Amino acid sequence: MSARDKKLELEGLTVSFDGFKALNNLTLSVDPGELLCIIGPNGAGKTTMMDVVTGKTRPDSGTARFGSGNNLLEMSEAEIVAAGVGRKFQKPTVFERLTVFENLELALAGTRSVLKTLRARISPEQDNRINEVLGTIGLSGRRFELGSTLAHGQKQWLEIGMLLMQDPELLLVDEPVAGMTPQEIERTSELLLSLAGEHSVVVVEHDMNFVRSIARRVIVLHEGRVIAEGDMDKVQGDPKVIEVYLGV
Numbered sequence: 001m002s003a004r005d006k007k008l009e010l011e012g013l014t015v016s017f018d019g020f021k022a023l024n025n026l027t028l029s030v031d032p033g034e035l036l037c038i039i040g041p042n043g044a045g046k047t048t049m050m051d052v053v054t055g056k057t058r059p060d061s062g063t064a065r066f067g068s069g070n071n072l073l074e075m076s077e078a079e080i081v082a083a084g085v086g087r088k089f090q091k092p093t094v095f096e097r098l099t100v101f102e103n104l105e106l107a108l109a110g111t112r113s114v115l116k117t118l119r120a121r122i123s124p125e126q127d128n129r130i131n132e133v134l135g136t137i138g139l140s141g142r143r144f145e146l147g148s149t150l151a152h153g154q155k156q157w158l159e160i161g162m163l164l165m166q167d168p169e170l171l172l173v174d175e176p177v178a179g180m181t182p183q184e185i186e187r188t189s190e191l192l193l194s195l196a197g198e199h200s201v202v203v204v205e206h207d208m209n210f211v212r213s214i215a216r217r218v219i220v221l222h223e224g225r226v227i228a229e230g231d232m233d234k235v236q237g238d239p240k241v242i243e244v245y246l247g248v
Ligand SMILES: Nc1ncnc2c1ncn2[C@@H]1O[C@H](COP(=O)(O)OP(=O)(O)OP(=O)(O)O)[C@@H](O)[C@H]1O
Pocket: 017, 021, 022, 040, 041, 042, 043, 044, 045, 046, 047, 048, 049
């Protein structure tokens, strides 16, 4: 495993959709191993920021770097994944008719075909890695159960586990606790906290109690740019933030 030293640096990013600026000169950075929370009202540009980092959307201007060697704006989505950026979408995409273990096995394979992967024998190292991830996501006891039998929260954790199989240096997580029970939310806090340090983690979420439970540094986006930054108490007490977001 290479050293975990890649800093994410976004500078002056602007993204326009029909003249509307979803990102407007956005500048922010994420240190290696940092857990960063990004909050802000609907339409603030949070998801668009992740789209730029993962190569799904190209900005009109600005720069996006991941470590010294990776200019994200010149890389394909696959190259960005290979450079160590993993993204979890809101809707879980686990395979319902495969077991928990098989889902992780597939994620290990990357681009190989489903059948080929499931028929191939996995190495002891791969078996260890799957078991390790099962422990991390708290699903060791469910390894032989079908994806379809999992509760909503368990599916979300399995999806995070599938991302972890590629051992990404940076994890982008968009609204992870939407639809979860309070117990599931608490378990998700623990999981994301346990991933920080070994991974950089960027979490976008509207649930303020959840954000408070994991927050170190918090960035508030509004109209495509950063309007406040600091710890949770600082941003929650910021008059600009109260006006555009938390005061409603
Ligand atoms: N592909 C697109 N085409 C046109 N407009 C878009 C596109 N993607 C996003 N937008 C617009 O850009 C703005 C920012 O959207 P974005 O999804 O980044 O916000 P968000 O901060 O993630 O909001 P939410 O909290 O609701 O998820 C919104 O006004 C949205 O309608």
